[in-house]
Amino acid sequence: MLKVDNLTFEVNEEGRKRCLVNHISFEVKDGEMLVITGPNGGGKSTLAKVLAGIEEANGGEIFLDEENITGYDIDHRANAGIGYAFQQPPRFKGMTVKKMLSLAAGKELTEAESCKLLSAVGLCSADYLNRQMDGTLSGGEMKRLEIATVLAKPHKVSIFDEPEAGIDLWSFSMLIRRFEEIHKEKKECQILISHQERIIQMADKIMVIEDGQVKEYGTKEDVLPTLFQQKTGRMCGQEGGTC
Numbered sequence: 001m002l003k004v005d006n007l008t009f010e011v012n013e014e015g016r017k018r019c020l021v022n023h024i025s026f027e028v029k030d031g032e033m034l035v036i037t038g039p040n041g042g043g044k045s046t047l048a049k050v051l052a053g054i055e056e057a058n059g060g061e062i063f064l065d066e067e068n069i070t071g072y073d074i075d076h077r078a079n080a081g082i083g084y085a086f087q088q089p090p091r092f093k094g095m096t097v098k099k100m101l102s103l104a105a106g107k108e109l110t111e112a113e114s115c116k117l118l119s120a121v122g123l124c125s126a127d128y129l130n131r132q133m134d135g136t137l138s139g140g141e142m143k144r145l146e147i148a149t150v151l152a153k154p155h156k157v158s159i160f161d162e163p164e165a166g167i168d169l170w171s172f173s174m175l176i177r178r179f180e181e182i183h184k185e186k187k188e189c190q191i192l193i194s195h196q197e198r199i200i201q202m203a204d205k206i207m208v209i210e211d212g213q214v215k216e217y218g219t220k221e222d223v224l225p226t227l228f229q230q231k232t233g234r235m236c237g238q239e240g241g242t243c
């Protein structure tokens, strides 16, 4: 189980503090899927980066199965069981897809295992296994490979930031199927950041984040009916304050 208590993260913008994650608390039980949604620039990716240890929280605590992981760096959190797929994945020159998948899995993968992973994200292994993870791959290909690296091994918590972004409809359907399979196994906590209705519909719980704050948080049954009717009244210059 992941438990997040009063998490805050602020940045200094030209001498002014701005709170991007403002006292956020929530929990995700084993087997549960939380979908985080909300307007652009609301703080969803920043929250994901703080959870993964890419950004360091200014306050609050994160527990993974009773273990306080707040002080852990990115490697330590990954070892503790947090898997994270970036919104815009980084490229690695000199690394093949096959090598990257094996590194992500923590063991040398067979051809069949790599193939299964690539199929889950709609890629044909014959075309990709020996490709370099570099600038020759398109944005959508990189995105799908990044997701495959998170799917390469079980995690206690898997975080996917806008998995739908830049992915064609056919690959998206394959991916949804894989998320549903993991969800049915009821072992991992899944956190999906998304604006996509089909993904939001899969959730057990939905959290809406705006201006770094939780605007709605509850079961799908509670949050979904009002979700698509909400309007945001945000004005220029109103975003964010201090934590």
Ligand SMILES: Nc1ncnc2c1ncn2[C@@H]1O[C@H](COP(=O)(O)OP(=O)(O)OP(=O)(O)O)[C@@H](O)[C@H]1O
Binding pocket: 011, 013, 020, 038, 039, 040, 041, 042, 043, 044, 045, 046, 047
């Ligand atoms: N390191 C940083 N320094 C300053 N501002 C930042 C930093 N990282 C993000 N921001 C700003 O914080 C706000 C939240 O960004 P974030 O990427 O978390 O939003 P988001 O909810 O994921 O948006 P989207 O739906 O567009 O992906 C944005 O206004 C962004 O420009």
